[in-house]
Amino acid sequence: MSASRNPETKGKPMSGKLYVISGPSGAGKGTICRELAKLTDFYLSISMTTRAPRGTEQDGVEYFFVTREEFEREIREGGLLEYAETYGNYYGTPKRKMEAQLAKGRDVVLEIDVKGAAQVREIYPEAILIFIIPPSLAVLKSRLEKRGTETQEKIRERMSIVAREVREIPKYDYYVVNDDLAIAVRDAKAIMDAEKCSVRGPMTDLIERFEEEEKAL
Amino acid sequence: MSASRNPETKGKPMSGKLYVISGPSGAGKGTICRELAKLTDFYLSISMTTRAPRGTEQDGVEYFFVTREEFEREIREGGLLEYAETYGNYYGTPKRKMEAQLAKGRDVVLEIDVKGAAQVREIYPEAILIFIIPPSLAVLKSRLEKRGTETQEKIRERMSIVAREVREIPKYDYYVVNDDLAIAVRDAKAIMDAEKCSVRGPMTDLIERFEEEEKAL
Numbered sequence A, B: 001m002s003a004s005r006n007p008e009t010k011g012k013p014m015s016g017k018l019y020v021i022s023g024p025s026g027a028g029k030g031t032i033c034r035e036l037a038k039l040t041d042f043y044l045s046i047s048m049t050t051r052a053p054r055g056t057e058q059d060g061v062e063y064f065f066v067t068r069e070e071f072e073r074e075i076r077e078g079g080l081l082e083y084a085e086t087y088g089n090y091y092g093t094p095k096r097k098m099e100a101q102l103a104k105g106r107d108v109v110l111e112i113d114v115k116g117a118a119q120v121r122e123i124y125p126e127a128i129l130i131f132i133i134p135p136s137l138a139v140l141k142s143r144l145e146k147r148g149t150e151t152q153e154k155i156r157e158r159m160s161i162v163a164r165e166v167r168e169i170p171k172y173d174y175y176v177v178n179d180d181l182a183i184a185v186r187d188a189k190a191i192m193d194a195e196k197c198s199v200r201g202p203m204t205d206l207i208e209r210f211e212e213e214e215k216a217l
Helices: A029-039 A068-076 A096-103 A114-123 A137-147 A152-166 A181-196 A204-216 B029-039 B068-076 B096-103 B114-123 B137-147 B152-166 B181-196 B204-216
Strands: A018-022 A043-045 A080-086 A089-094 A108-111 A128-133 A174-177 B018-022 B043-045 B080-086 B089-094 B108-111 B128-133 B174-177
Touching: A018 A029, A018 A114, A018 A181, A029 A043, A029 A108, A029 A181, A043 A096, A068 A080, A068 A089, A080 A114, A089 A096, A089 A114, A096 A108, A114 A128, A128 A181, A137 A152, A137 B204, A152 B204, A174 A181, A181 B181, A204 B137, A204 B152, B018 B029, B018 B114, B018 B181, B029 B043, B029 B108, B029 B181, B043 B096, B068 B080, B068 B089, B080 B114, B089 B096, B089 B114, B096 B108, B114 B128, B128 B181, B137 B152, B174 B181
Parallel strands: A018 A108, A018 A128, A043 A108, A128 A174, B018 B108, B018 B128, B043 B108, B128 B174
Antiparallel strands: A080 A089, B080 B089
Protein backbone atom coordinates (compact mmCIF):
# COMPACT_ATOMS: atom_id res chain seq x y z
CA MET A 1 0.00 0.00 0.00
CA SER A 2 1.59 3.28 -1.09
CA ALA A 3 1.50 6.33 1.18
CA SER A 4 -1.17 7.93 -0.95
CA ARG A 5 -3.43 4.91 -0.46
CA ASN A 6 -3.36 5.26 3.29
CA PRO A 7 -7.02 5.86 4.33
CA GLU A 8 -5.76 8.34 6.95
CA THR A 9 -4.74 10.74 4.22
CA LYS A 10 -7.93 10.22 2.30
CA GLY A 11 -6.18 9.45 -0.96
CA LYS A 12 -4.04 12.57 -0.93
CA PRO A 13 -0.27 12.51 -1.28
CA MET A 14 1.59 12.60 2.03
CA SER A 15 2.70 16.21 2.43
CA GLY A 16 1.89 18.68 5.17
CA LYS A 17 -0.01 21.90 4.65
CA LEU A 18 1.60 25.24 5.35
CA TYR A 19 -0.54 27.76 7.24
CA VAL A 20 0.55 31.36 7.64
CA ILE A 21 -1.07 33.15 10.56
CA SER A 22 -0.47 36.82 10.09
CA GLY A 23 -2.02 40.22 10.73
CA PRO A 24 -1.25 43.43 12.58
CA SER A 25 0.87 43.44 15.70
CA GLY A 26 -1.40 43.20 18.75
CA ALA A 27 -4.21 41.38 16.92
CA GLY A 28 -3.54 38.22 18.92
CA LYS A 29 -1.74 35.98 16.40
CA GLY A 30 0.51 34.44 19.06
CA THR A 31 -2.27 33.67 21.53
CA ILE A 32 -4.38 32.09 18.79
CA CYS A 33 -1.46 29.90 17.64
CA ARG A 34 -0.76 28.68 21.16
CA GLU A 35 -4.45 27.89 21.81
CA LEU A 36 -4.70 26.15 18.44
CA ALA A 37 -1.73 23.96 19.31
CA LYS A 38 -3.77 22.54 22.20
CA LEU A 39 -6.51 21.40 19.79
CA THR A 40 -4.68 19.95 16.83
CA ASP A 41 -1.24 18.73 15.82
CA PHE A 42 1.13 20.92 13.81
CA TYR A 43 4.67 22.20 13.95
CA LEU A 44 4.62 25.80 15.14
CA SER A 45 7.55 27.58 13.56
CA ILE A 46 9.20 30.11 15.85
CA SER A 47 10.70 33.26 14.32
CA MET A 48 14.24 34.37 14.97
CA THR A 49 15.05 37.94 16.01
CA THR A 50 17.91 40.13 17.13
CA ARG A 51 15.67 42.36 19.25
CA ALA A 52 15.85 41.98 23.03
CA PRO A 53 13.16 39.94 24.84
CA ARG A 54 10.36 42.07 26.36
CA GLY A 55 8.59 41.41 29.67
CA THR A 56 7.98 37.69 30.14
CA GLU A 57 9.12 36.69 26.64
CA GLN A 58 11.18 33.48 26.60
CA ASP A 59 13.74 32.22 24.13
CA GLY A 60 12.14 29.50 21.97
CA VAL A 61 8.58 30.47 22.92
CA GLU A 62 7.78 33.88 21.41
CA TYR A 63 11.04 34.01 19.41
CA PHE A 64 14.50 32.56 19.16
CA PHE A 65 16.54 35.49 20.46
CA VAL A 66 19.92 35.64 18.74
CA THR A 67 22.78 38.09 18.22
CA ARG A 68 23.29 40.03 14.99
CA GLU A 69 26.29 37.82 14.24
CA GLU A 70 24.24 34.64 14.62
CA PHE A 71 21.43 36.06 12.49
CA GLU A 72 23.76 37.15 9.72
CA ARG A 73 25.39 33.72 9.68
CA GLU A 74 21.90 32.20 9.15
CA ILE A 75 21.32 34.57 6.24
CA ARG A 76 24.65 33.61 4.63
CA GLU A 77 24.01 29.90 5.13
CA GLY A 78 20.55 30.12 3.49
CA GLY A 79 18.85 29.06 6.72
CA LEU A 80 16.01 31.60 6.52
CA LEU A 81 12.81 31.33 4.51
CA GLU A 82 12.33 35.11 4.70
CA TYR A 83 13.73 37.91 6.81
CA ALA A 84 13.47 41.65 7.20
CA GLU A 85 15.06 44.42 9.21
CA THR A 86 12.60 46.61 11.09
CA TYR A 87 13.65 49.55 13.31
CA GLY A 88 17.20 48.18 13.35
CA ASN A 89 16.27 44.63 14.36
CA TYR A 90 16.26 41.51 12.22
CA TYR A 91 13.24 39.18 12.13
CA GLY A 92 13.23 35.95 10.12
CA THR A 93 11.73 32.49 9.65
CA PRO A 94 14.10 29.51 10.08
CA LYS A 95 13.71 27.24 7.08
CA ARG A 96 15.22 23.78 7.62
CA LYS A 97 13.09 22.34 10.41
CA MET A 98 9.89 23.67 8.88
CA GLU A 99 10.65 22.09 5.50
CA ALA A 100 11.58 18.77 7.09
CA GLN A 101 8.22 18.70 8.89
CA LEU A 102 6.27 19.50 5.70
CA ALA A 103 8.18 16.80 3.81
CA LYS A 104 7.18 14.15 6.33
CA GLY A 105 3.53 15.18 6.01
CA ARG A 106 3.08 17.27 9.13
CA ASP A 107 1.24 20.58 8.97
CA VAL A 108 3.25 23.69 9.76
CA VAL A 109 2.01 27.00 11.15
CA LEU A 110 4.06 30.17 10.66
CA GLU A 111 3.14 33.14 12.82
CA ILE A 112 4.60 36.13 11.00
CA ASP A 113 3.97 39.78 10.17
CA VAL A 114 2.18 41.00 7.06
CA LYS A 115 5.35 41.68 5.06
CA GLY A 116 6.73 38.22 5.86
CA ALA A 117 3.45 36.60 4.83
CA ALA A 118 3.68 38.21 1.40
CA GLN A 119 7.21 36.80 0.99
CA VAL A 120 6.09 33.30 2.06
CA ARG A 121 3.24 33.46 -0.46
CA GLU A 122 5.76 34.01 -3.24
CA ILE A 123 7.90 31.04 -2.17
CA TYR A 124 4.94 28.74 -1.37
CA PRO A 125 1.98 29.75 -3.56
CA GLU A 126 -0.02 26.84 -2.06
CA ALA A 127 0.36 28.17 1.52
CA ILE A 128 -2.92 28.95 3.28
CA LEU A 129 -2.88 32.55 4.52
CA ILE A 130 -5.00 33.59 7.49
CA PHE A 131 -5.28 37.23 8.51
CA ILE A 132 -6.01 37.82 12.20
CA ILE A 133 -7.82 41.13 12.57
CA PRO A 134 -8.95 43.01 15.67
CA PRO A 135 -12.68 43.85 15.69
CA SER A 136 -11.82 47.55 15.32
CA LEU A 137 -8.99 50.04 15.82
CA ALA A 138 -10.76 51.30 18.95
CA VAL A 139 -10.61 47.81 20.52
CA LEU A 140 -6.95 47.35 19.56
CA LYS A 141 -6.09 50.80 20.94
CA SER A 142 -7.74 50.09 24.25
CA ARG A 143 -5.95 46.68 24.49
CA LEU A 144 -2.59 48.37 23.93
CA GLU A 145 -3.40 51.11 26.45
CA LYS A 146 -4.27 48.49 29.07
CA ARG A 147 -1.00 46.65 28.39
CA GLY A 148 0.71 50.02 29.04
CA THR A 149 4.00 49.17 27.27
CA GLU A 150 3.78 51.92 24.65
CA THR A 151 3.44 55.70 24.55
CA GLN A 152 0.34 57.39 23.07
CA GLU A 153 2.43 58.51 20.12
CA LYS A 154 3.64 54.95 19.44
CA ILE A 155 0.06 53.67 19.71
CA ARG A 156 -1.17 56.34 17.28
CA GLU A 157 1.58 55.33 14.84
CA ARG A 158 0.64 51.67 15.19
CA MET A 159 -2.99 52.41 14.34
CA SER A 160 -2.02 53.87 10.99
CA ILE A 161 0.15 50.83 10.28
CA VAL A 162 -2.83 48.58 11.09
CA ALA A 163 -5.16 50.51 8.78
CA ARG A 164 -2.55 50.09 6.03
CA GLU A 165 -1.98 46.38 6.73
CA VAL A 166 -5.72 45.66 6.61
CA ARG A 167 -5.59 46.62 2.90
CA GLU A 168 -3.58 43.40 2.34
CA ILE A 169 -6.58 41.21 3.30
CA PRO A 170 -7.63 40.51 -0.32
CA LYS A 171 -4.33 38.65 -0.79
CA TYR A 172 -5.23 36.24 2.02
CA ASP A 173 -7.38 33.11 1.90
CA TYR A 174 -9.18 33.68 5.21
CA TYR A 175 -9.63 36.31 7.86
CA VAL A 176 -10.47 35.71 11.48
CA VAL A 177 -11.86 38.51 13.64
CA ASN A 178 -10.30 38.25 17.08
CA ASP A 179 -13.09 39.70 19.20
CA ASP A 180 -13.86 36.71 21.44
CA LEU A 181 -10.70 34.57 21.66
CA ALA A 182 -12.60 31.26 21.93
CA ILE A 183 -14.52 32.02 18.73
CA ALA A 184 -11.35 33.13 16.93
CA VAL A 185 -9.61 29.88 17.91
CA ARG A 186 -12.65 27.85 16.84
CA ASP A 187 -12.62 29.63 13.46
CA ALA A 188 -8.90 29.02 12.96
CA LYS A 189 -9.38 25.33 13.84
CA ALA A 190 -12.35 25.11 11.45
CA ILE A 191 -10.17 26.51 8.65
CA MET A 192 -7.58 23.78 9.27
CA ASP A 193 -10.25 21.04 9.38
CA ALA A 194 -12.00 22.37 6.28
CA GLU A 195 -8.73 22.63 4.33
CA LYS A 196 -8.20 18.90 4.91
CA CYS A 197 -11.51 18.34 3.06
CA SER A 198 -10.72 20.77 0.28
CA VAL A 199 -10.82 19.36 -3.25
CA ARG A 200 -7.55 20.15 -5.02
CA GLY A 201 -6.42 18.97 -8.42
CA PRO A 202 -7.82 16.00 -10.31
CA MET A 203 -8.22 13.72 -7.23
CA THR A 204 -6.97 10.84 -9.38
CA ASP A 205 -5.94 8.58 -6.48
CA LEU A 206 -9.35 8.62 -4.86
CA ILE A 207 -11.24 8.15 -8.14
CA GLU A 208 -9.00 5.27 -9.21
CA ARG A 209 -9.36 3.57 -5.84
CA PHE A 210 -13.15 3.44 -6.29
CA GLU A 211 -12.87 2.32 -9.92
CA GLU A 212 -10.51 -0.52 -9.00
CA GLU A 213 -12.76 -1.57 -6.16
CA GLU A 214 -15.77 -1.59 -8.48
CA LYS A 215 -13.99 -3.79 -11.03
CA ALA A 216 -12.98 -6.23 -8.30
CA LEU A 217 -16.53 -6.64 -6.93
CA MET B 1 -25.57 51.78 10.19
CA SER B 2 -26.10 49.92 6.95
CA ALA B 3 -26.59 46.17 6.91
CA SER B 4 -23.07 45.66 5.59
CA ARG B 5 -21.59 47.52 8.54
CA ASN B 6 -23.22 45.18 11.00
CA PRO B 7 -20.34 43.63 13.01
CA GLU B 8 -22.25 40.31 12.98
CA THR B 9 -21.60 40.00 9.25
CA LYS B 10 -17.98 41.05 9.57
CA GLY B 11 -18.27 43.69 6.86
CA LYS B 12 -19.77 41.34 4.30
CA PRO B 13 -23.00 42.13 2.49
CA MET B 14 -26.06 40.52 4.06
CA SER B 15 -26.72 37.45 1.94
CA GLY B 16 -26.83 33.82 2.92
CA LYS B 17 -24.48 31.17 1.59
CA LEU B 18 -25.78 28.24 -0.40
CA TYR B 19 -24.33 24.83 0.51
CA VAL B 20 -25.01 21.79 -1.63
CA ILE B 21 -24.53 18.50 0.18
CA SER B 22 -24.41 15.79 -2.42
CA GLY B 23 -22.83 12.43 -3.16
CA PRO B 24 -23.86 8.86 -3.87
CA SER B 25 -27.06 7.43 -2.51
CA GLY B 26 -26.35 5.65 0.78
CA ALA B 27 -23.30 7.80 1.64
CA GLY B 28 -25.18 9.40 4.52
CA LYS B 29 -26.03 12.86 3.15
CA GLY B 30 -29.36 12.99 4.97
CA THR B 31 -28.03 11.91 8.36
CA ILE B 32 -25.18 14.44 8.13
CA CYS B 33 -27.61 17.25 7.25
CA ARG B 34 -29.88 16.43 10.17
CA GLU B 35 -26.95 16.25 12.64
CA LEU B 36 -25.54 19.49 11.25
CA ALA B 37 -28.86 21.23 11.82
CA LYS B 38 -28.46 20.55 15.56
CA LEU B 39 -25.13 22.45 15.59
CA THR B 40 -25.72 25.51 13.45
CA ASP B 41 -28.53 27.54 11.93
CA PHE B 42 -29.52 27.14 8.30
CA TYR B 43 -32.57 26.48 6.19
CA LEU B 44 -32.56 22.83 5.11
CA SER B 45 -34.29 22.63 1.78
CA ILE B 46 -36.39 19.49 1.35
CA SER B 47 -36.69 17.93 -2.10
CA MET B 48 -39.98 17.11 -3.74
CA THR B 49 -40.67 13.70 -5.26
CA THR B 50 -43.42 11.67 -6.87
CA ARG B 51 -42.03 8.37 -5.59
CA ALA B 52 -43.85 6.65 -2.73
CA PRO B 53 -42.47 6.99 0.83
CA ARG B 54 -40.33 4.02 1.98
CA GLY B 55 -40.21 2.53 5.46
CA THR B 56 -40.37 5.26 8.10
CA GLU B 57 -40.05 8.17 5.62
CA GLN B 58 -42.29 11.10 6.46
CA ASP B 59 -43.70 13.85 4.29
CA GLY B 60 -41.70 17.05 4.87
CA VAL B 61 -38.77 15.25 6.54
CA GLU B 62 -36.99 13.13 3.92
CA TYR B 63 -39.04 14.55 1.02
CA PHE B 64 -42.23 16.36 0.16
CA PHE B 65 -44.22 13.50 -1.35
CA VAL B 66 -46.51 14.78 -4.09
CA THR B 67 -48.52 13.41 -7.02
CA ARG B 68 -47.35 13.63 -10.63
CA GLU B 69 -50.03 16.27 -11.24
CA GLU B 70 -48.76 18.43 -8.35
CA PHE B 71 -45.14 18.03 -9.48
CA GLU B 72 -45.93 18.94 -13.08
CA ARG B 73 -47.83 22.02 -11.91
CA GLU B 74 -44.66 23.12 -10.00
CA ILE B 75 -42.61 22.64 -13.18
CA ARG B 76 -45.06 24.76 -15.21
CA GLU B 77 -45.18 27.49 -12.58
CA GLY B 78 -41.35 27.74 -12.40
CA GLY B 79 -41.32 26.63 -8.77
CA LEU B 80 -38.37 24.26 -9.11
CA LEU B 81 -34.68 25.14 -9.09
CA GLU B 82 -33.83 21.84 -10.78
CA TYR B 83 -35.59 18.55 -11.35
CA ALA B 84 -35.03 15.20 -13.00
CA GLU B 85 -36.96 12.05 -13.74
CA THR B 86 -35.26 8.87 -12.53
CA TYR B 87 -36.77 5.38 -12.96
CA GLY B 88 -40.14 6.96 -13.68
CA ASN B 89 -40.19 9.22 -10.63
CA TYR B 90 -39.68 12.97 -10.47
CA TYR B 91 -37.26 14.55 -8.00
CA GLY B 92 -36.82 18.31 -7.69
CA THR B 93 -35.75 21.23 -5.51
CA PRO B 94 -38.43 23.78 -4.57
CA LYS B 95 -37.11 27.25 -5.35
CA ARG B 96 -39.15 30.02 -3.70
CA LYS B 97 -38.62 29.39 0.01
CA MET B 98 -34.92 28.71 -0.46
CA GLU B 99 -34.37 31.96 -2.37
CA ALA B 100 -36.32 33.96 0.20
CA GLN B 101 -34.08 32.60 2.96
CA LEU B 102 -30.89 33.43 1.03
CA ALA B 103 -32.15 36.94 0.33
CA LYS B 104 -32.67 37.61 4.01
CA GLY B 105 -29.11 36.47 4.76
CA ARG B 106 -29.77 32.96 6.06
CA ASP B 107 -27.60 30.07 4.92
CA VAL B 108 -29.34 27.33 2.95
CA VAL B 109 -28.37 23.67 2.67
CA LEU B 110 -29.59 21.59 -0.26
CA GLU B 111 -29.28 17.83 0.05
CA ILE B 112 -29.42 16.53 -3.51
CA ASP B 113 -28.03 13.89 -5.83
CA VAL B 114 -24.94 14.35 -7.99
CA LYS B 115 -26.87 15.29 -11.15
CA GLY B 116 -28.89 17.88 -9.24
CA ALA B 117 -25.72 19.36 -7.73
CA ALA B 118 -24.28 19.94 -11.21
CA GLN B 119 -27.46 21.79 -12.21
CA VAL B 120 -27.37 23.96 -9.07
CA ARG B 121 -23.72 24.83 -9.77
CA GLU B 122 -24.75 26.22 -13.16
CA ILE B 123 -27.49 28.38 -11.67
CA TYR B 124 -25.48 29.46 -8.60
CA PRO B 125 -21.76 29.42 -9.46
CA GLU B 126 -20.99 30.74 -5.96
CA ALA B 127 -22.66 27.74 -4.26
CA ILE B 128 -20.37 25.69 -2.02
CA LEU B 129 -20.45 22.05 -3.10
CA ILE B 130 -19.65 19.29 -0.62
CA PHE B 131 -19.34 15.67 -1.76
CA ILE B 132 -20.18 13.06 0.89
CA ILE B 133 -18.28 9.89 0.12
CA PRO B 134 -18.31 6.48 1.82
CA PRO B 135 -14.84 5.31 2.93
CA SER B 136 -14.95 2.53 0.30
CA LEU B 137 -17.36 0.60 -1.88
CA ALA B 138 -16.94 -2.38 0.45
CA VAL B 139 -18.22 -0.34 3.42
CA LEU B 140 -21.14 1.05 1.43
CA LYS B 141 -22.03 -2.44 0.19
CA SER B 142 -22.07 -3.87 3.68
CA ARG B 143 -24.21 -0.96 4.95
CA LEU B 144 -26.76 -1.61 2.20
CA GLU B 145 -26.72 -5.36 2.86
CA LYS B 146 -27.41 -4.75 6.55
CA ARG B 147 -30.28 -2.43 5.67
CA GLY B 148 -31.64 -5.32 3.61
CA THR B 149 -33.96 -3.27 1.41
CA GLU B 150 -32.29 -4.13 -1.89
CA THR B 151 -31.43 -7.25 -3.89
CA GLN B 152 -27.80 -8.22 -4.55
CA GLU B 153 -28.30 -7.28 -8.18
CA LYS B 154 -29.56 -3.82 -7.24
CA ILE B 155 -26.65 -3.34 -4.85
CA ARG B 156 -24.16 -4.38 -7.56
CA GLU B 157 -25.76 -1.86 -9.92
CA ARG B 158 -25.54 0.84 -7.27
CA MET B 159 -21.82 0.24 -6.76
CA SER B 160 -21.08 0.96 -10.39
CA ILE B 161 -23.15 4.17 -10.16
CA VAL B 162 -21.12 5.21 -7.09
CA ALA B 163 -17.78 4.57 -8.85
CA ARG B 164 -19.05 6.75 -11.71
CA GLU B 165 -20.33 9.53 -9.42
CA VAL B 166 -17.02 9.70 -7.54
CA ARG B 167 -15.46 10.94 -10.81
CA GLU B 168 -17.45 14.16 -10.30
CA ILE B 169 -15.45 15.06 -7.16
CA PRO B 170 -13.08 17.48 -8.96
CA LYS B 171 -16.12 19.71 -9.67
CA TYR B 172 -16.80 20.05 -5.94
CA ASP B 173 -15.23 22.42 -3.40
CA TYR B 174 -14.93 19.91 -0.57
CA TYR B 175 -15.30 16.21 0.10
CA VAL B 176 -16.16 14.62 3.41
CA VAL B 177 -15.44 10.94 4.03
CA ASN B 178 -18.32 9.47 6.01
CA ASP B 179 -16.53 6.75 7.93
CA ASP B 180 -17.18 7.89 11.51
CA LEU B 181 -20.40 9.96 11.52
CA ALA B 182 -19.24 12.30 14.31
CA ILE B 183 -16.08 13.19 12.39
CA ALA B 184 -18.01 13.66 9.15
CA VAL B 185 -20.42 16.05 10.90
CA ARG B 186 -17.50 17.90 12.51
CA ASP B 187 -15.87 18.29 9.08
CA ALA B 188 -19.09 19.57 7.49
CA LYS B 189 -19.52 22.07 10.35
CA ALA B 190 -15.86 23.16 9.98
CA ILE B 191 -16.47 23.81 6.27
CA MET B 192 -19.41 26.09 7.11
CA ASP B 193 -17.42 27.94 9.82
CA ALA B 194 -14.36 28.31 7.58
CA GLU B 195 -16.45 29.56 4.66
CA LYS B 196 -17.66 32.43 6.88
CA CYS B 197 -13.99 33.45 7.25
CA SER B 198 -13.20 33.06 3.56
CA VAL B 199 -11.81 36.16 1.83
CA ARG B 200 -13.89 36.90 -1.26
CA GLY B 201 -13.63 39.90 -3.55
CA PRO B 202 -11.98 43.21 -2.72
CA MET B 203 -13.21 43.34 0.94
CA THR B 204 -13.82 47.06 0.43
CA ASP B 205 -16.28 47.49 3.32
CA LEU B 206 -13.88 46.12 5.91
CA ILE B 207 -10.86 48.05 4.60
CA GLU B 208 -12.81 51.32 4.45
CA ARG B 209 -14.13 50.83 7.98
CA PHE B 210 -10.54 50.66 9.32
CA GLU B 211 -9.42 53.61 7.18
CA GLU B 212 -12.31 55.77 8.39
CA GLU B 213 -11.62 54.79 11.98
CA GLU B 214 -7.94 55.67 11.56
CA LYS B 215 -8.79 59.13 10.16
CA ALA B 216 -11.16 59.78 13.06
CA LEU B 217 -8.57 58.92 15.75
